[in-house]
Every structure is written in structure tokens, then in C-alpha cells.
Amino acid sequence: MSLLIVGSVAFDAIETPFGKTDRILGGAGTYISLAASYFGIQPKLISVVGNDFGNENLELLQKYNIDIEGIQIKKDEKTFFWSGKYHNDMNTRQTLVTELNSLEKFDPEIPDSYQNVEFLMLGNLSPVVQRQVIERLTVRPKFIAMDTMNFWMNIMLDELLKTISMVDMLIINDEEARQLSGEYSLLKAARKILSFGLKYLIIKKGEHGALLFSENQIFSAPGLPLEEVFDPTGAGDTFAGGLIGYLARENQITFENLKNGVIAGSAMASFNVQKFGVEQLLDLNQKMIYERLQQFVQLAHFNYQPM
């Protein structure tokens, strides 16, 4: 039931065809924690921010039941800043600014109260930092999931493969799966990536949903058709947060639970893209989530009796 999340806490400036924001709260750790917080657990967050982060943002995270003891505040540095622009189809984005700031020399520290966690979600960070977290936990969590991105495949593939071999589940998108495996077919890509030492692999396909692979099973989760995607920022992190939050609440890893976790993550991500930044994640309730989950059930359910 205990869940540790490691990931960036940042400021984002986002531009989409629908509008523009200036320095709003962002970062993978923020999205993952907020999404997970709706599943009846208190996520413990490990991250780093600068002197500009502000108490109001820390208090906001606490208000959403996130344990912030693991957030380091670097007095002489600034918070990680990312700025990006989405084009009309929302599928391509251009990074305008990346200022790593306090994230550049991030040395993750595990507070004593964070030891013995059962679930660990490693947000997209350097695979070296991700591994340090695993190594600094005195007891290996019973389930470790991780995200990564093509950037790490390009500049430190060996480190990445080493970290992948230490976790249970990898969550990446289709393009990343193709790059990591060198295979175009997602089925072949999945087999190859699983052979890197994983029990489970999730391949996210944006509006087309997500695929969950184990050695012998495949599950395809639908994408919910939406009127508009206002801002895709953090959708993948929100997906991971809903998924790991669900798993931590259920506290049992079976393929059936993983399927449901993928649905939970998909539902949370479908909310997230409907407003800018974390705005929608700050304004959800259990009734809304219940109804969205029902929509997914209706969307995917059929009762074919092959003859």
C-alpha cells in the first residue's frame, strides 16, 4: 500500500493552439503524484526544487495528500524549467527552453520514513539517478515501474539497459519502443524489450490507447475519443500515476490487476489533456473518476461468443 514516486517537480511554460501559460507547476513527479493521490494512498515524493519554488506549491502538493519530505530544496539554485509548444495536430511538440537547474546534479536522498515502500514508480530521469534510488532503498520494493524517454536511449543506452534490468515494468511510448528495440512491429519490439529483464511492458500509443505485454499475454486498452485535446503535457506521467496508484491500492500484482491499472491510468490521462497543465488534476473527485471509468468499460466491452 505504500508508494514511492521519484520524478521532476518543475515549472512549465506551455503553448498549444488553444492558448498559452507562463511558468505553471509541472514535472513528471508532480503529475504522477497528483494522479496517484486519487487512489486512496499517500504518495511519497522524491524530487528537488530551487529557491524559487515557493511554499504555496509545496502546500498545494500536501493538500493533495502527497508526502513531500523527500523533496530537496536547493537554496542556491532554481527549479527545473521547461517550455514547449504544440502544433496543430498535438502530436508534435517543439521544446523551446530546457533549464535543468536544480535537477542537473540531482542526488536523490531517501528519508528514513520512505524506506520499506512496497511500490516504486521511477519517473523519467537519468537512468543513473533512477538506479541510485533503487540501490538506496534498504529493501527492494515488491514492484518497481519506470518511465524513460528517447533522450536517454541516445546518450546513455548502457546505463538505461542496466536500470531496466532491475525493474519489473517499463512504461514507454510506441516511438520509444521502436527505437529501444530496433523493431517496427510493436509485438516484436515488446518481445525484445521484455527480454532485457522485465516482467511487464506498457507501450503507450497516445489517442490510440496503450498495450500491456507480459511474456504470454497482451492487453489492449482503448483511448477515449475526446472532443478536444487542450494540452498533452504530462499525459504520460498522469497515466503512470493512475496506474501505479491503482496497483498500490490493490496491493497485488496480477495480469488482471495490471489491465485494470492501465484502464485507471488511461482514465486519469484522459482527464489531464482536457485542461492546461495540472489544472484538471487539481479539480477531480471520485464521482468524476467513477463515471470516466464507466465510460472506458462501455467503450471497450463486447460480448462475442465465437461459435
Add this chain to the structure above:
Amino acid sequence: MSLLIVGSVAFDAIETPFGKTDRILGGAGTYISLAASYFGIQPKLISVVGNDFGNENLELLQKYNIDIEGIQIKKDEKTFFWSGKYHNDMNTRQTLVTELNSLEKFDPEIPDSYQNVEFLMLGNLSPVVQRQVIERLTVRPKFIAMDTMNFWMNIMLDELLKTISMVDMLIINDEEARQLSGEYSLLKAARKILSFGLKYLIIKKGEHGALLFSENQIFSAPGLPLEEVFDPTGAGDTFAGGLIGYLARENQITFENLKNGVIAGSAMASFNVQKFGVEQLLDLNQKMIYERLQQFVQLAHFNYQPM
């Protein structure tokens, strides 16, 4: 239970990264009929071929329980010929040759024995020809589905919209849905296209599956992850054939049956892309289809109980 299919019967020459074929049996009417023939009904086919078509091909269609009385043989013309080349990702194809030949002045004739059919599937053809078939049936079938393509949207949109308004269900791909509606969001596109006078719309998304829309409901069918796609030719037609074959067999139009029909069509299409041309469609049996349908059930099934 009676099913009428209208569509081209053709020769195709196909090149994919996996190989090359010369003048093999093809055409929308062929793929649709062959796929439908596995659902325990005798499809009646309306089409036209030239003097080069050959009795062996007609006998082949008959061997698969297809009623060929409605295939006109034009003694002074040649059979429709299409040649195309697929690129590495199989998502883009280049048309090398299109010789309409006997299809150019196709004037569909309805044999008396074809009157009073209950299900009608209009394969991709000029919307004028599609409409002629509807008008030449003395009794409107209880369910009419049609396919079309961007070509007709470009050159005779008014005729196309007129034909669409006369059918129950339209089956197109995502790109065509966006072009026909002028909307990028498939949800908005679907609402707009349904308003053209349809009860149901299916949007095919290739490897990402298919979406089924009615006024109030949406169903998302998964795409089955495959090792390889050898040849996508006819996948959309095979999908339509499996779908309409299933519906004609069940003989009842409900949203639940349509969902199952979409799964049946997806299963048939997943077979079709695994070999060149109609090769795999000529070599299926009920056990293979049953097992493939089971794979779809396992792929999509989950049992989330939202709390």
C-alpha cells in the same frame, strides 16, 4: 440472412518489402465476399470483369460459396487492374497503375434472384453506382452499409453525400473521416458525419483498431498486434466482409451485434494482412477463426469494478 455485395473484382499487382506478385485476384468485391463467406451465408456478388478474367477465377469464387450470377462479363473489355507498392512502414502506399477497364462504365444489373436481399454492402465504387444499386432494388434492404474513399470526396462530394444519406452505416478510415468532416478530433468528425443521415459510422484506424459510433454510443475495437504485416491490400474490404457477414448471419441490428461485427471484421482483416492478396482468405477454417476471435476477446477483456 441474405447478403448482397457490390464491389470491384480485379487483378492486382502488389509490391511490399516482403515480396512482389503479378496480376493476382483482387478487388473490393472479392475481398468482401470471401470474408463474408466464412459466416455461414451465401454472398451474392454484383460486379463486372473483362474477357481476361478466366473461368478458373469465377469457379474459385463459387467454390467459396459466392453467388456469381451478378458478375457481368464484358467480352470486349479487360478486367480492372491495379498495381501498387507499399513502403517500409506499410502505412504509405504508392499507386503505380490504375486501369479501370470494364469498371469504367459499370452499369450494375440486379438479377431477379438478387431482389429482396436483407443486407447490402456497397464496396468502394463511384457513389453514383452505389446509389444505382439501392435504387434498382425493388425493396430497400433492412440494412445498408457502404465504404468509400477520399478520391470520391475530392471529385464528387455532392453525389457521395447523397448516397451516404441513403444508407445505414458508413465504413471509412481515420484520414477519410477527417477529410469528410473537416474535423481533426475523431469524436467531432463522427458526430458531423452521423448528421449526414447515418445511423452508424465505423472509423478504421489500421493497426490501432476501429471505432464504432452511433448517436449515443461509442465502441473501440483493438487492433491485434502482429509479428509482421506482409500485405495490407484488401484489409479494409476484408474488415467490411467479416462485419457484414456476421451481421447477416445474426440477422439483427443492435449496437451489441454491431460491436461483435466489428470484432469479426477485425479478426478477418488480421488474417488477411498476414499473406499476399487473398491468399490467407482462401485458406481459413472455422477453427482458425474461432481461435483468432478468442485472441480478440483476451486482448480487449478487462473486469474493472470502479469503486
